[in-house]
Amino acid sequence: MVTINKPATKLNKPSKPQKSSSPSLSAFVKAFKNSIVLILFVLLWELAPQLGIVERTFLPPFSEVIRAWWDLLVSGELWRHFQASILRSLFGFLLALAVAIPLGLIIGWYPLARDLLTPILELFRNTAALALLPVFILILGIGEVSKISIVLFACTWPVLLNTISAVKNVDPLLIKSARSMNISSFKLFYKVILPASVPTIFTGIRMAGTGAILVLIAAEMIGAKAGLGYFITYSQYNFLIAEMYAGIITISLLGLLINYGLSSAERYFSRWKQ
Amino acid sequence: MDKIRFERVTKKFLVRDEHKKGAQREFTAIQNIEFTVREGEFITLVGPSGCGKSTLLDLLTGLTKPTKGRILIDGREITGPGLDRGIVFQQYALFPWKTARGNIEFGLEAKGIPKSERKEKAEYYLDLVGLKNFADRYPHELSGGMKQRVAIARSLAFNPDVLLMDEPFAALDAQTRETLQTELLRIWKKTGKTIIFITHGIDEAVYLGERVVVLTANPGTVKKIVDIPLKDRLEDADVKSNPAFISARREVWNLLHEPEFQGAHI
Structure with a gap:
């Protein structure tokens, strides 16, 4: 038998060129x-x-904004708005995943469904969700439902379209290879199509994560009683400028947090990729 | 005993007509293919591009059906894919999200082998292809040759009677290819599988096959089946200098190049 262990052990462990410095x-x-x-x-x-x-x-100078931020944090007011925002966006976002991923898998699998639906889905995706905000408020009122719905709406399209294209672009050779092993259609889907699609689906999920915050803040600015978007406009109207900036900083932090969470999840699920 | 029998197999496809816009025409990929493969035989199929090698393989896997004729395995017609045949593709076709072990276990799972036995079986076949220490590597962490070893192990693990190989070493460098050819012979000796090996390399076909099926192109037909009277290729380190090898090689070469010379006379 031929031993091939030796040269190969170095594979994929690129030793970084260590400089002499400590x-x-x-x-x-x-x-x-x-x-x-x-x-x-x-x-x-x-x-x-x-x-x-x-x-x-x-x-106002940064130090003043940070002081205002700290006061808001200690008083618990910031937390109240932060909580309202993150609950709404998380709820809408997760609902969107629950709807868009299964739907996208099905549409992607059937060429006819894909060809029929992709144009209209593209149209929806490219319609700025905020342009529809008045419609949402008209139909669903100004409460939580309309805000969660607009997040749901905004998050659905990127996830849905990415899932469809992920399924469509699974390497046909992998499907052929699995088929030749005589596995059932369900297993083929569950064991091959789904895992092969994960990286592309995640690109859509990350796009949705960014969209969720953007849309929610805007919706809160228009009509809400709590939430970071509401807090920012409220501060502006009452000329609490340092507080307003504190709210903006919090949104940045929220965005970073979500992006970090999603990238970690993406890395975990795509760890088999280069 | 006959393991596989091709009975006047013809496969036609509808393809786009390049002369008439929007029209389709019939294209005959293979025509009246007829030969048999013996139980435990190592047979190689060699031919120019367009001789329908891939079509033949798809028919053997059962993913497509012949337009005319039929293919029998153990006297029964092939009606669909099955685990009595294992396939090794040129591009490995490993699942990139599974480790070497996971890929091998995939086929075992497809066969319905209980989880407790899968691990042990996977270990055995990893060892057989010399990758014992690479069980937990993902495909992207393996070299081309190692990936193909995993693919071979995956196909062997669910214990098919027949191993179908579609130019499995064509994407590898010359040295790795030679190593894997020898290893394949060793594995064949050890497991006693019937192997159908498709290639476009004349040397490879003659070196591996007990018989070489020479195909012609457009449409693909069997030109001749050449017996290769080499006894033990693994015993003879320099088998390629053996007069029997050289004359067999020349015969296959002549068969493949005849059309050109005929053309030259006209």
Whole structure:
């Protein structure tokens, strides 16, 4: 028997070209590279109003915004709005996944359904969800239902269309290979089509995650009694400018959090890819 | 004893007519193919492109049906895919989300082998193809040759009678190809499978096959079946210098190149 173990053990373990410097120093350099522009941005935000380059009434220094943010956090008010927003977006987002993934798998599997439905789905996807917000409010009122529905609407299309194209683009050779092993259609679907589609579906899920926040904040700005979008417009109307920026920062953090969560999930489910 | 029997097998397809827009015409991929494969035989099919090699393989797997004629395995007509035949593709066709072991277990699961036995069987076949230490690697972490070993192990693991191989070594580099050819012979000796091996390499066909089926193109027909009188290819390290090998190789080469020379005379 031929031994092939030796050269192959090195496969896929690219040893990084280690420079002579100590690991702690190189870690420091990396952290510096990653954060320097961020630090400069914060500095600019702090100094520009302080030095009178911009009107501090409209852009309070960063430290003031952070103080306002901290006060809101301690008082629990920020948490209340944050909670309202994340519950709505999560609910709409998960509902969209529950609807769009199974539907997309079915549509993708049947060429006729795919050919018939793709144009109208593309039309819906490319209709800005916010343009439909008045319609949602007219039909569903101003309460939670309309806000969750608009998130659901906005999240559905990217997931649905990506799922359809994922199923359509599964390597035919894999299907042929599985078919030749005489497995049932259900098993073929469950064991081959579904896992092969996961990476492309996840691209859609990430797009939906970004969309969920965007649409929700806008909806909350138009009509709500709680939520980060509401909080921002409320602060603006009452001239609580530092609080307004605190709300904006919170939305950034929320966006980062969601993106991080989804990327981790994506990495986990696609760990077999390069 | 006859394992597989082709009885006047013809396969026609409808293809787009390149002369008339929107029209379709009939295309004959293979015509009146007739030969038999003996139990436990290693037979190779060699031919130019367009000789219907892939069509033949699809018919053997049962994914498509012949337009005329029939193919029998153990006297029964092939009506669909089945685990009595294992297939090895040129492009490996491994499931990228499964490890080497997971890929092998896939076929075992398809056969309905209980989970407890799958692991042990997978280990055995990984060992057989020399990949014992790579069980938990994903396909993208394996070289081309190793992927093809996994694919061979996967097809052997559910214990088919017949192994169908569609140019399995064509995508590999020359050295890996030679290694795998020798290993395949060793595995064939050890398992006693009937192997139908499709290739476009004359050397490969003569080296591996006990008989070589030479096909012609457009439509694919059997031109001749050449017996290769080599006794033990694994004993003789330099079998390719053996006079029997050289003359067999020349015969196959001549059969494949005859049309060109005939054309040259006109």
